[in-house]
Amino acid sequence: MEKVTFDSVQVGQALPSLSHTVSQETFWKNAVASFDYNPVHCDPEWVATAQPFGIPQTVAHGMMTMSFMVSVAANWAFPAMLKITRMQSKFVRPVPAGTTVTCTGVISEKHVISPGKNFVVLELKAENQNNEILGLCKTTVVFPD
């Protein structure tokens, strides 16, 4: 297992990013994975007129965008046995099919409490191919010792 200690991490440290280009197939599979079959994600015919977001296209589940962002944290934390304990997300723009979602993360806060309770806050961000922000997520990661 990769050893990441509380002493070794620094505010401002960037985490490895990830990118996914999403399609209607991605939305359908995510609907099956989450049991969220809302037509705004799944039904192109319906959304052409209903347009909950004001656009005639299906959009990604917010929880999928949040999952993409949190994956940046998990891929860093899980191999080091760090615990993700809190996630606060905000969705800024809808994510239609064809969007390339790039997620980045940076350590923004380092909370020095006591061994076993020390934690960092990550600021995660999802952007599209035009560098427009799609979503933000603050995630707390606790160090076990």
Next chain:
Amino acid sequence: MNRINFERFFETEKQKIFGTDFFADAEDYEAWDEIDFESQEDIPGEQTFEVKAEDLKYYAAGVLDDNPFMTDEEYARNSPYGGLIPHPVFLTQITFWCIGVKGRGNWIRTPGARNPGQEVEIYEPFRVGEIIHIKMRPHDRWIKRKKYYLNYKIDFYNQDNVKKACWIVELVLPKSKEDIRKFIKGIRGVEV
């Protein structure tokens, strides 16, 4: 929505029995202006969720995450975790399953709803073999920039009543049943 063939994606037992048509029971969904905030008693979900390896693996695949702690049973078994661990947002799957169709909280299925952001706390990761149940209660409802926000606080417990997680699940909703009916017909029922 029956015109969409989801069956080609199905791999787990739960997926084969969970209804995919969110229009079918929409007349029974709680509307924003119908939520009862008077009683603050815990509301149980419609059903419990038995965590299976296939559920964890499919959720990770559905969010395009190939992290072996979430997807590779042998790799995870031989790690300090001793078995698969869920993607941190896996509780989405549990929530839609447990709330079900007819019970309180079914507004999360509303056609026309929009997701403004979410707040989740995880106390212990869900593990394979656990039987999860939820308790929920209305938490807040407000109007901002002509949008109708609603959230419920949902607590997740295992079979030993160990609290595993808490989610303040929040959506922007159509205000009334009449607005939901517009959406069902394919007419926008909210201001954007």
